[in-house]
Amino acid sequence: MAKDILFEIGLEEIPARFIRAAMEQLQDRTTKWLEASRIAHQGVTAYATPRRLAVVVKGAAEKQEDISEEVKGPSRKIALDASGAWSKAALGFARSQGVDPEQFTFKELAGVEYIYATRSSAGVETSSLLSEGLSGIVSAMTFPKNMRWGAYDFKFVRPIRWMVALFGQEIIELEITGVKAGNVSRGHRFLGKEAVITEPAAYIESLRAQHVLVDVKEREALILEQINKLASDKNWTIAIKEDLLEEVLFLVETPTVLFGTFDESFLNIPQDVLITSMREHQRYFPVLDAAGKLLPFFVTVRNGNAESLDVIAKGNEKVLRARLSDAKFFYEEDQKLPIDVALAKLENIVYHEELGSIGDKVRRIRQIADRLAGKLELSAAARAEVSRTADICKFDLVTQMVYEFPELQGTMGEDYARKAGEPETVAKAIFEHYQPRSAGDAVPSTEAGLVVSLADKIDTIVGCFSIGIIPTGSQDPYALRRQAAGIVQMVLEHELPVTLQEIFEAAMEVHENTKSVKHSGEELRINLYEFFGLRVKRLLSDNVRYDVVDAVIAAGFDDVVDVVGRSRALMEAVTATADFKIAVDSLTRVSNLAAKASATAIDPSLLKEEAELKLYETWQAIHTPYLEALTARNAAEALAILSGLKDAVTGFFDSVMVMAEDEQIRANRLALLAGIDGDSKAFADFGKLVW
Structure with a gap:
């Protein structure tokens, strides 16, 4: 007969931000323990309030499931000695499994015979396992911060004040830090009294009667x-x-x-x-x-x-x-603090001991922003707004309001700048240069806000990378991943005519005079490129198949708008065009042979076969419009043009021997394929597609 289990841990008030994770952890650990202990059940439900964490297990079996499993031992050759008697290895295996050697059976596996032992174990009563199991669950729980109390070495999120542990109507014997489990819980601190829980099914209503909603x-x-x-x-x-x-x-x-x-x-x-x-x-x-x-x-x-x-x-x-x-x-x-006075105070606030003060950071932002404004070919008026925004973007950090509420940085800057008589676009850009603050947040709408946001974020990333602060695992104290994702999002949403490499260079030029740089320029550039590559890959993976992502990333992702366009066009082609696989197979075959090319120069006079001449002419006809479409970020058109090579490539392979005996002809044909492959690889590595 099945019984319910109730386990409630009564505590001093737990910080609200810890409770949901703690509740889910208790549920998860209880579920895993039941599975590991072979105790069948009908589900585990978790409950929590500021003063308690609890789980109710519905329909827990009164006894473990019996098990009978077959365990593989040594091979026959090792298990038997020359006389046919059991070897020491076989006898040792028998002892480890608790079986008599005469119970061994032989089975063949991959052409080799092995001995097998059938090990059986009868399930024990669930009640005999609960005390140790629940105690182990509590001991294994982890929290962002722990406490010790009294003379106990035990640590938990808050001191344990009571416990309820029931298997049906039976109290489970359990004691932790001097607190013994029983069937008495506690109601609301001021409105309720103690609540006697007669059985797990009565848990919710018993506490409701004492003004506690545990659900x-x-x-x-x-x-x-x-x-x-x-x-x-x-x-x-x-x-x-x-x-x-x-x-x-x-x-x-x-x-x-x-x-x-x-x-x-x-x-x-x-x-x-x-x-x-x-x-x-x-x-x-x-x-x-x-x-x-x-x-x-x-x-x-x-x-x-x-x-x-x-x-x-x-x-x-x-x-x-x-x-x-x-x-x-x-x-x-x-509002009585002039902006110039506020900016002077930034010189006394350390940004990072190796990267200077916030005043130093502001000057770097200004220089990077000016470079980016030039690359984006902004108007003279827009460049002036970018420069002014960059100069004063951090002035509100020294205000009393931002000191009290750090989350208002930018918000107060916008308001104070407007009241100080700054242009509306500059005031708005001060707020926007922090955008996007998180995933899903809006990107800056003004040119000044956009450029200064790019400059601020890339300055932080390049500065940290230059002194060896590179995110690893879950560690990212300077939120560099979020800021890199923000840069990618801004470039994409505004379709900026700028590459990641150009953004890196703008910041690296400004940082090159930093004396504490620990990485060479080339190493720094590689690290940045790999770091941003992961951000781009994650962006693409939200809506695109993994193999399509790998294919387009292999062709380069320096131009974020371009790689997103290529991924979308390729994703649509592989899912909507029935004969696209033929085109991909032909391009993949071209790529495989092109790898053997030792030269890239093509001599048209050596193209004698009709099929190879047709391939060459077809490729020459599409080469320029294809590259123009790619340059214009028209990925769908570029892919359609490239796919037009399909028939010519198929005809070439059907009637032309690429690896001809004549060395010149062979090299020329390989060079032709290498040229086609170069165009193909500018869009994607089609060999990475999975059908």
Whole structure:
């Protein structure tokens, strides 16, 4: 008969950002332990609140499954001695498997006979395994930060205060750091009492009676339901940010939504400042009107019931008033700081001990941005905007507002620059030069924002690479992968007429005077190219088959717009054109033979056969328009032109002996194939396609 298992670990309040991962880890480890222990079950469900992590196993078998497995031993030659008796190797194998040698059987494997032992093991009672198993699960759990308490060496995310461990109605004997498992859990810290759990199936309802909703999904649904009802009743738009909802979800056991208000005079402060202050400091949801303008209200979630909500609201309003008063003071004081004075202060902030101050970084950004603006052939007016934006793009880092809220860098720069009389395009570009901040974020829309963003990001990457800071594994403290992906995204979305190599060179020229460079220019260039290659490959892999990605990457990815275009055209061809495989096979055959060419010069007078003359003429006819299409980034047209060689190539191989006895003719034919292969490889390495 199957029974349910309940295991709850009661703790002091866990940091909200740790809980979901801890809950999923407990579920995963429990599932894997059940499988490893051969305990059949009907599923594992995890639960969590700020004070507990729990799992319920439905329908766990009362006994392990019996096993009978066949184990391969030494070969017959080794297992038997000259007299036909069992050798020491065979006897040792028998002892290791717990069987009598007479139970051995012989089976042939790959032409060799081996001895096999059948090992059987009867399953033991599940109840006898649970204590050690659950203890092992707890001991194996890992967290971003651990604690020790009392005189115990044991470490966990927070001190363990109680445990519930049940197999059906039976309490599992388990003790960790002096805490013995039982059948008594604890309800809400203020509203509830202890809850006796009679059986695992009663877990959710027993705690609900003590004002604790242990089901994470139920708790989230209740929060959203209350927020949506409030928004509907008040005709508000309540901005729900996913990460804030996630945090609030794991701060409460009984969620009750309420709202408060603040003085309308604070609305004179930029909306982003108010919203950031509410979200980051108070965990409040901002309230907007239909046009997206902030209203003087906030929404929060109480860890408790609906009693005395007016008192709770007033308390929250008092705290928020103090926060917003601080923000107002910072905002007003920052506007008294001239931009030139702010820039001078950047000289005293260390960016990196080997790369100088932030002031040094700003000067590098200006030089790189000017070079990129030249390569992009911007107008004189646009270049002036790029230069001014680059000069002042980091000035807001020394403001009190950004010191208090680092996530507002760029946002405050835009606002303060506008109030200081800077051109609108420059002010907007200061904000945009941080874009894209993350995957899926928008790219800069202004020319100045775009160029300065490219310059800032490539300066960081080249600077770090030049002193040996190169991301490895999961380590990337300077977010170089994200910044490289941002560069690729900007080049692609704006279809910039600039290659990755040109972007590298612009930054490397500026960094070449850095005395602490640990890598040579060529080594640095190779490292950068490989690093960006992985970013481009990942970008392509989102929508393109792996073999198509490999094929186009092999032809080069320096031009991001071009490689994306080639990947899309090739992907469409391999999936939509039935006879495209014939064209690919012919180009692959050309490539295989072209590898044997020792010269590339073609002598048309040596082309005697009709098929080879036709191939040469066909290739000459398409060569220029093909390269022009590639240069114009018209990949679909280029591929269609290249595919036009199919019949001529097929006819050539059907009637011409490439490896002719005459050395001159053979070399000339190989040179012809090498020329065609050169054009082909400019699009993709078609040999990498998998059919």
